[in-house]
Amino acid sequence: MSAAANTAHFDWVEYQGIEKTPAPAPGHYANPILAGFYPDPSITKVGRDFYLVNSTFSWFPGIPVWHSRDLVHWRQIGNAIDRARQLDFTGLAMSKGVFAPAISYHKDRFYIVNTCVDCGGNFVMTAKDARGPWSDPVWLKDVGGIDPSLFFDSDGSAWLVNNDIPQGTPRYEGHRAIWLRRFDLTTLQTIGDGKVIIDGGVDPARNPIWIEGPHLFKKDGLYYLMAAEGGTGDQHSEVIFRADRVEGPYVPAPASVNPILTQRDLDPARPDPITSSGHADLVKLDDDSWWAVFLATRPYDADLYNTGRETFLLPVSWRDGWPVILPHGAAIPRVAKAPALMPLAAPPTTGNFVARDDFTNPMLAPEWMMMRAPAGWRLEHGELLLEARPERLGDGKLPSFVGRRQQNAEAIVSTVIRFAPAEGEQAGLAAVQNDHFFLVVALARTGGKTVVQVSRRAGPADPAAGVAIASKIVRAGPIRLRIHVRGGRYDFAYAQGAGTWQAVAQDVDATNLSTAKAGGFVGTLIGPFAQTDVAAAPAEFRR
Secondary structure, three states: OOOOOOEEEEEEEEEEEEOOOOOOOOOEEEOOOEOOOOOOOEEEEEOOEEEEEOOOEOEEOEEEEEEEOOOOOOEEEEEEEOOOOOOOOOOOOOOOEEEEEEEEEOOOOEEEEEEEEOOOEEEEEEEOOOOOOOOOOEEOOOOOOEEEEEEEOOOOOEEEEEEEOOOOOOOOOOOOEEEEEEEEOOOOEEEEEEEEEEEOOOOHHHOOOOOEEEEEEEEOOEEEEEEEEOOOOOOOEEEEEEEOOOOOOOEEOOOOOOOOEEOOOOOOOOOOOOEEEEEEEEEEOOOOOEEEEEEEEOOOEOOEOOOOOEEEEEEEEEEOOEEEOOOOOOOOOOEEEOOOOOOOOOOOOOOOEEEEEOOOOOOOOOOOEEEOOOOOEEEEOOEEEEEOEOOOOOOOOOOEEOEEEOOOOEEEEEEEEEOOOOOOEEEEEEEEEEOOEEEEEEEEEEOOEEEEEEEEEEOOOOOOOOEEEEEEEOOOOOEEEEEEEEOOEEEEEEEEOOOOOEEEEEEEEOHHHOHHHHOOOOOOEEEEEEEEOHHHOOHHHOO
């Protein structure tokens, strides 16, 4: 850190998740199993252990790696992208970067295949231990598109499937294909030319859109290709195909079966809906039962949700040789019977819980994330220290911001900050969807007065630091800050030292943090930040 930069000190950050529904009864679990911005789950089983990964786009560290023994209780054991040199997210929008990682295991080696959109293309990483370290990316030559995954056949061959444009010219917007290629486990490259095994989707005559997220698996000598179709919004679905040979031809399940998972056929006005389900992966248990992990969303109103796409779990039934995650017209249950497996202790990732970080460990916990790359922070003497730098939340660069996912429609996030802001500086708590859409409550210096200020950015037309909507003058000393999340409305408060909470702004419109308004594929992250106006920055920071 530069000695010229003013530094904000954070003693702790506490997240309290609030759910209105009661806890599941013994032997049952609550959906989602990973609440908050944990989309595109991929799963693999190794002995008694399950490992799962999610997309993180341009957030760093990337690709969280999870471990479980019962499919319900998960502990994050690392991040596959934990070194800034592995991938360069510089200049990327927050919904670019790493899309839909797929994890697999074969002969004592873990594999993750993935796409870095606008930052290199498709790649493979390997590790001997899922905790890491994971290798630097090995870039796949001559493989375009997105969403690669690996399949290891019983004859020892390996195959890579992925989404790409079809052969020739796409017939319509969203016309995509699933490609298949042999994969060399020594060179970590594909072999020979690719082959289109699905063109368009289940019913090409109906112009299906965005066939993606493919996974191959084998059961009773037959090959199954599972993929998402319909886009990642409320028309999302999961579909299934089958073949006698790995290279096809693949035929879709009948209309009585396909799609094997969707919520688009339900009344959108139903209470407490779960929507946008799809992008599934399957795992087989030792008792021959099958389970699916998939993404879905929990809107608080219409199609508004700030938490992003989350990871859900459901059992799979087999009908006439086809896997079915949910029958047509069935709603995703919020509570379901759990697998008959022995759990390991793990921190809660859903429901009512409190997570507090006192920053006493030498490294940040793996759930904390930054925009594109680490910058402007350090841990010291049980504190998180952030520089007030001119790279602000809205500049599309590397701000001094460390966030954790908003995991509930209602939550309370609080911290204590010690900071003596100079004119134009501010530090506090930020709720960030991307560079253009955020809310902050911060200790600031403006017009010669020290204030607690609430600001909001609702698009690129707003200033990069947001628009100030409320402020209260405060005296020097430690300040506690609090954000109370309530669906599409957030309340902001402060307290001097050990004093009582005082409102700064209440019932603030927070729908700017919803995917429907902010766009993209990520969810809201909340945590400490610090920044300064460029004009007020030390000379060495002015560029």
